[in-house]
Amino acid sequence: MDGMNNVKNIIDIGALEDIAPLGARTVTTTFGDIAIFRTADDDVFALLDECPHKQGPLSQGIVHGTSVTCPLHNWVISLQSGEAQGLDVGCTPRFTVKVEAGRVLLSLP
Amino acid sequence: MNMTVSPRKKLIVIGNGMAGMRTVEEILLRAPGMFDITVFGAEPQPNYDRIMLSPLLAGEKSFEQIVLNSYEWYDANGIDLIAGEHVDWIDREHKTVRGAKGTQRSYDILLLATGSNPFTLPLPGVNRPGVMTFRSAADVEEMLGIAAPGKKAVVIGGGLLGLEAAHGLNLRGMEVSVVHLMPTLMERQLDASAAHLLEQKLSLRGMNIHTSANTECFLGEDADSSVNAVLLKDGTCIEADLVVMAVGIRPNAGLARAVGLACERGVVVDDYMRTSDPAIYAIGECVEHNKQCYGLVAPIWDMAKVAADHITGMAQTSFTPVTTGTRLKVSGIEMFSAGDFLGGQGAEDVVFRDAARGIYKRLVLRDEKLVGVVCFGDARDAGWYFQLLKDQKKLGTLRETMIFGQAPSLTDPAEAIACLPDGAEICGCNGVTKGTICTAIAEHGLKSVDDVRTRTKASASCGSCTNLVEGLLKLSIGTEFGAATVKSMCKCTIHGHDEVRRHIKDDSLKTIPAVMQALEWRTPNGCASCRPALNFYLLAAWPGDYVDDAQSRFVNERMHANIQKDGTYSVIPRMWGGTTTAGELRAIADVVDKFNIPTVKITGGQRVDMLGVRKEDLRAVWQDLNAAGLVSGHGYGKALRTVKTCVGSEWCRFGTQDSTSMGIALEKATWGSWHPHKVKLAVSGCPRNCAEATIKDFGVVATEAGWDLHIGGNGGIKVRATDLLCKVTTDADVMEYACAFLQLYRMEARYLERTAPWIERVGLKYVQEKIVDNSELRKSLCADFLYAQTFAQTDPWAEESACNTRGKKYDAMAELV
Numbered sequence: 001m002d003g004m005n006n007v008k009n010i011i012d013i014g015a016l017e018d019i020a021p022l023g024a025r026t027v028t029t030t031f032g033d034i035a036i037f038r039t040a041d042d043d044v045f046a047l048l049d050e051c052p053h054k055q056g057p058l059s060q061g062i063v064h065g066t067s068v069t070c071p072l073h074n075w076v077i078s079l080q081s082g083e084a085q086g087l088d089v090g091c092t093p094r095f096t097v098k099v100e101a102g103r104v105l106l107s108l109p
Numbered sequence: 110m111n112m113t114v115s116p117r118k119k120l121i122v123i124g125n126g127m128a129g130m131r132t133v134e135e136i137l138l139r140a141p142g143m144f145d146i147t148v149f150g151a152e153p154q155p156n157y158d159r160i161m162l163s164p165l166l167a168g169e170k171s172f173e174q175i176v177l178n179s180y181e182w183y184d185a186n187g188i189d190l191i192a193g194e195h196v197d198w199i200d201r202e203h204k205t206v207r208g209a210k211g212t213q214r215s216y217d218i219l220l221l222a223t224g225s226n227p228f229t230l231p232l233p234g235v236n237r238p239g240v241m242t243f244r245s246a247a248d249v250e251e252m253l254g255i256a257a258p259g260k261k262a263v264v265i266g267g268g269l270l271g272l273e274a275a276h277g278l279n280l281r282g283m284e285v286s287v288v289h290l291m292p293t294l295m296e297r298q299l300d301a302s303a304a305h306l307l308e309q310k311l312s313l314r315g316m317n318i319h320t321s322a323n324t325e326c327f328l329g330e331d332a333d334s335s336v337n338a339v340l341l342k343d344g345t346c347i348e349a350d351l352v353v354m355a356v357g358i359r360p361n362a363g364l365a366r367a368v369g370l371a372c373e374r375g376v377v378v379d380d381y382m383r384t385s386d387p388a389i390y391a392i393g394e395c396v397e398h399n400k401q402c403y404g405l406v407a408p409i410w411d412m413a414k415v416a417a418d419h420i421t422g423m424a425q426t427s428f429t430p431v432t433t434g435t436r437l438k439v440s441g442i443e444m445f446s447a448g449d450f451l452g453g454q455g456a457e458d459v460v461f462r463d464a465a466r467g468i469y470k471r472l473v474l475r476d477e478k479l480v481g482v483v484c485f486g487d488a489r490d491a492g493w494y495f496q497l498l499k500d501q502k503k504l505g506t507l508r509e510t511m512i513f514g515q516a517p518s519l520t521d522p523a524e525a526i527a528c529l530p531d532g533a534e535i536c537g538c539n540g541v542t543k544g545t546i547c548t549a550i551a552e553h554g555l556k557s558v559d560d561v562r563t564r565t566k567a568s569a570s571c572g573s574c575t576n577l578v579e580g581l582l583k584l585s586i587g588t589e590f591g592a593a594t595v596k597s598m599c600k601c602t603i604h605g606h607d608e609v610r611r612h613i614k615d616d617s618l619k620t621i622p623a624v625m626q627a628l629e630w631r632t633p634n635g636c637a638s639c640r641p642a643l644n645f646y647l648l649a650a651w652p653g654d655y656v657d658d659a660q661s662r663f664v665n666e667r668m669h670a671n672i673q674k675d676g677t678y679s680v681i682p683r684m685w686g687g688t689t690t691a692g693e694l695r696a697i698a699d700v701v702d703k704f705n706i707p708t709v710k711i712t713g714g715q716r717v718d719m720l721g722v723r724k725e726d727l728r729a730v731w732q733d734l735n736a737a738g739l740v741s742g743h744g745y746g747k748a749l750r751t752v753k754t755c756v757g758s759e760w761c762r763f764g765t766q767d768s769t770s771m772g773i774a775l776e777k778a779t780w781g782s783w784h785p786h787k788v789k790l791a792v793s794g795c796p797r798n799c800a801e802a803t804i805k806d807f808g809v810v811a812t813e814a815g816w817d818l819h820i821g822g823n824g825g826i827k828v829r830a831t832d833l834l835c836k837v838t839t840d841a842d843v844m845e846y847a848c849a850f851l852q853l854y855r856m857e858a859r860y861l862e863r864t865a866p867w868i869e870r871v872g873l874k875y876v877q878e879k880i881v882d883n884s885e886l887r888k889s890l891c892a893d894f895l896y897a898q899t900f901a902q903t904d905p906w907a908e909e910s911a912c913n914t915r916g917k918k919y920d921a922m923a924e925l926v
Contacts, residue, residue: 020660025922027922027925028924056674064635064637064640065633071672
């Protein structure tokens with residue numbers, strides 16, 4: 001499900017301002033909900049909105065640096081790789097997303 | 110490859126557990142740089158505290174918190190750690206060892222610290238998935254993979270380890286049964302009376318205890334499928350999604366035996382911890398010394414010292430086993446036993462029971478000396494009894510009063526610590542005395558608990574003596590302690606909570622970035638631990654001034670509802686003093702129907718909880734509730750939660766005051782206030798206390814003469830009854846004291862510290878001095894609280910429903926289906 005390859009669709013999902021800095025929003029897709037994160041530096045990242053631990057909604061976690069802490073059991077997930085940090089093991093599928101002219105563009109496989 | 114020839118001798122340690130690494134630490138302490146050290150560990154992690162597996166299972170600790178030696182420690186000490194590879198051969202002639210993955214190393218001195226293996230019952234079905242032992246972090250992980258609320262666990266073995274496992278699984282919400290072969294639980298540590306109390310206490314927590322129970326087999330659907338039940342010899346069948354065997358350990362001496370070292374049950378060692386091969390030492394649970402094997406940590410630490418003395422050649426010490434005491438690490442159950450607690454012929458018993466408080470103490474005396482002790486329900490004096498037991502002095506006049514504890518008149522913990530003799534043991538795990546700690550503090554200028562830990566090992570294992578160590582620091586260095594010592598808030602900063610709060614006020618820091626800049630945060634924007642704390646501290650320090658940062662709020666406080674495990678939310682409207690009306694109930698019923706809310710539940714705080722509300726529906730649900738006059742109950746926040754009341758003198762034939770009206774008035778005054786943690790109030794109309802005010806943060810109990818005010822109660826994992834703050838006569842007094850108390854707590858407690866541990870930390874006397882003795886301060890605290898309330902008392906539900914920008918977060922950004 002990793003969307004880094006075989007990109008077919010690039011979709012404008014809204015304005016960068018629609019996401020609070022250090023916040024996240026979700027996008028409903030046929031793959032399930034995808035969480036779009038915005039860091040303090042206005043980078044955006046997209047992960048499936050499910051923690052690899054107990055499927056907690058990562059979009060509801062606290063964003064810090066380029067990580068998010070899951071609201072259910074405090075797993076820390078890297079926004080860049082989707083990998084659980086520290087001693088926890090697990091990985092959340094990631095999707096390609098970028099910002100152009102203030103618009104957030106999500107690529108779906 | 111390094112071509113320089115190392116002049117250093119080569120030490121190989123087989124086993125990366127507590128015993129092995131403690132010996133390495135002792136060696137480094139005596140002769141740093143004497144050896145090139147290589148450590149083989151079968152487990153893939155760094156060395157962790159096996160004693161803390163129970164709190165790990167219970168969710169009270171994370172794995173990181175129980176790591177004893179981090180990878181950095183191995184690096185810093187030049188130790189080559191080969192983790193995840195067990196050693197399968199020792200060539201004693203050529204002095205080499207070989208790992209299972211082919212790693213080969215030579216040694217001058219070899220140390221075996223291979224520990225023990227859990228004993229597995231050889232019964233039919235023992236290999237089914239779901240049947241496991243409780244010995245390693247991997248075991249805990251496997252259990253947690255199965256554990257879930259409502260699922261069923263059976264623990265075989267009602268000894269120390271089994272009950273700790275049962276407790277952990279119980280806290281994870283599982284239905285737990287304990288199957289124990291003997292007629293009473295923990296028969297190696299408890300006499301029948303104490304075991305009976307323990308059984309009662311565990312049953313009250315919902316565990317099913319089967320004693321004198323013999324396991325027949327483990328059942329499943331078919332031959333290879335997971336376990337689904339445990340069948341006992343008497344025909345009883347207990348359903349099980351998970352079976353944990355904790356029926357004992359046996360020394361892991363397989364490798365030693367295979368290479369021809371002398372072995373009995375364990376690897377045989379002499380008083381110097383040497384095996385039958387003079388180049389090979391052994392230590393810990395794998396050894397047998399004088400026909401005795403060891404499983405508790407204290408004697409093993411002694412072994413580590415002796416082994417280090419001989420391996421480095423620094424001293425000629427011998428291992429002599431000392432009496433050890435046992436504590437059960439089950440939160441809320443105090444238990445201690447040591448020595449010959451069963452007594453018998455020629456022994457004399459002194460017994461104390463307090464049925465109402467569930468306390469049982471038994472001291473066993475022989476020749477006027479203390480030889481055994483069992484404490485259940487109250488183990489405060491355990492350390493003192495243990496000292497008397499080890500001293501083996503004639504008791505004399507102590508005999509008359511000792512059952513009541515060391516000093517029945519000393520209620521102040523600081524004084525009690527001051528009264529301990531220098532020889533008194535503070536840390537039972539590591540055998541560290543008060544004298545050793547105080548000397549270390551003085552000689553090395555130690556300032557913090559961490560300093561003491563590094564220098565003396567006190568409180569470095571199970572940590573239950575941390576309070577005593579803190580007390581000794583206070584005693585030794587006085588006020589310097591509070592300032593220089595406290596633990597940092599999190600890894601983002603070197604500063605402790607109190608220091609950060611002081612800076613916020615003194616340096617007029619008014620935003621999170623300003624705090625992080627001024628106090629040199631190490632991370633760009635903090636973490637999920639420090640940001641919510643900073644947000645609260647700023648909110649409390651600058652009412653009306655600070656703009657709340659939603660992104661630094663935990664999800665529940667950002668969404669104004671309580672997140673559930675499936676990502677839906679629960680919604681609890683406020684019911685003032687637990688009262689409601691037909692109109693409110695009708696509105697709730699309509700909301701439940703309209704939004705298909707699956708579960709409606711009455712909470713412990715006398716309110717209605719609607720569970721399973723979808724994030725997208727939250728704002729509409731609130732709008733409908735608001736229309737009926739219902740507002741947010743803050744059941745999701747570190748905030749004022751409920752004010753529980755009884756019906757009081759309005760209806761009750763025993764009521765002495767109108768507790769309901771008092772409760773409503775208190776809730777109207779205090780709702781909306783943010784706190785370091787959740788805060789619960791209650792008002793009872795007479796001393797029968799039907800509102801359970803004595804386990805609340807602030808409890809009010811009516812008397813004929815007025816009101817008793819209680820503080821610092823808690824009904825959670827660790828039950829704590831309140832302390833009486835004072836008695837007052839008028840309703841206005843109740844209000845003033847309540848607001849002043851809440852303000853003091855908001856301004857001084859650390860984030861996530863409930864009133865109970867806060868009061869235990871600062872002392873009741875401290876709070877009384879500020880709230881009761883100093884009326885001027887009380888009035889000003891009360892005024893500060895009411896001022897802050899003018900900004901806090903807005904219903905977040907109404908605000909969020911009305912605001913379109915804030916409302917965005919409840920909806921998807923885009924829908925692509």
